[in-house]
Amino acid sequence: MCRLFAQISPSPAPAAEHLLESERSLFKQGSADPKNLQKDGWGIGRFAASGRAVIEKSPKPIFKDRPAFARAAGRARAKVVVGHIRAASNPRGLAAKKLISKANTQPYTDGRWIFAHNGTLQIPDEVARELGPLARNIRSQNDSEVYFWQFMKFLKKTGSPSAAFKACIAENWRLWAECRKRHPDKQAPYTSLNAVAADARGAHILCHASKPSRSRGVCNPAQPWYVMSFARREGRIIVGSENLDGGRWTRLEPSEILSVEIRNGELKTARRRVSLPSGAKK
Numbered sequence: 118m119c120r121l122f123a124q125i126s127p128s129p130a131p132a133a134e135h136l137l138e139s140e141r142s143l144f145k146q147g148s149a150d151p152k153n154l155q156k157d158g159w160g161i162g163r164f165a166a167s168g169r170a171v172i173e174k175s176p177k178p179i180f181k182d183r184p185a186f187a188r189a190a191g192r193a194r195a196k197v198v199v200g201h202i203r204a205a206s207n208p209r210g211l212a213a214k215k216l217i218s219k220a221n222t223q224p225y226t227d228g229r230w231i232f233a234h235n236g237t238l239q240i241p242d243e244v245a246r247e248l249g250p251l252a253r254n255i256r257s258q259n260d261s262e263v264y265f266w267q268f269m270k271f272l273k274k275t276g277s278p279s280a281a282f283k284a285c286i287a288e289n290w291r292l293w294a295e296c297r298k299r300h301p302d303k304q305a306p307y308t309s310l311n312a313v314a315a316d317a318r319g320a321h322i323l324c325h326a327s328k329p330s331r332s333r334g335v336c337n338p339a340q341p342w343y344v345m346s347f348a349r350r351e352g353r354i355i356v357g358s359e360n361l362d363g364g365r366w367t368r369l370e371p372s373e374i375l376s377v378e379i380r381n382g383e384l385k386t387a388r389r390r391v392s393l394p395s396g397a398k399k
């Protein structure tokens with residue numbers, strides 16, 4: 118599975134500390150455990166002063182690509198930064214060579230939003246068929262890209278990132294009720310929808326899995342795999358799939374959205390519990 122990172126600051130701030138340098142940095146989470154290497158690419162996204170998304174990414178294993186990752190981390194000085202390291206999911210059962218490429222690597226962007234996902238969307242074809250004209254934007258075999266455009270579909274409809282996340286969950290379970298007999302080897306429409314969706318004004322983080330995982334954090338074995346955390350550091354808010362340093366962190370609830378927005382030079386946070394559709398509770 119993948120690992121996620123976000124940093125939100127009222128003014129442009131460097132992100133290299135938790136991307137690369139801290140004792141539980143994103144880089145270390147991708148390279149510290151030989152049994153759980155994040156070997157299928159990495160990406161760092163940020164926003165220029167104009168609000169335009171800037172993405173640097175590579176399909177190379179992060180532990181073999183440290184110089185390039187370090188350069189990208191050094192350039193990640195912005196109000197909003199998103200990071201991702203990948204262990205590829207494969208819900209369609211494709212050949213491995215079809216899954217590893219720059220197009221398959223996260224984060225994804227439409228120019229205004231940056232999106233990164235940890236988990237597997239088990240029914241990407243069914244979800245893609247509901248995208249309408251947005252389906253033409255899909256350029257990869259990564260189920261996470263389908264989830265990105267699903268999020269963008271509902272963001273356009275609702276105008277709210279939190280509402281868009283909730284609509285994604287509801288649609289996935291609706292589709293699952295219709296197609297589950299075609300997927301006898303799967304138990305739910307997704308393993309996890311953990312994601313960071315960010316624009317130049319802040320970031321919205323969904324912490325939600327179809328069921329708890331027995332796996333634990335890479336650098337923090339006490340932390341459940343799909344339970345994300347956040348911390349305040351020197352005026353910034355840092356978010357990760359697991360704690361990114363040895364300081365104090367707060368875990369999100371298993372189905373919760375954390376929104377961190379920049380308003381009048383300050384960070385405003387909101388935490389919202391997600392009410393799951395009835396099918397998700399079975």
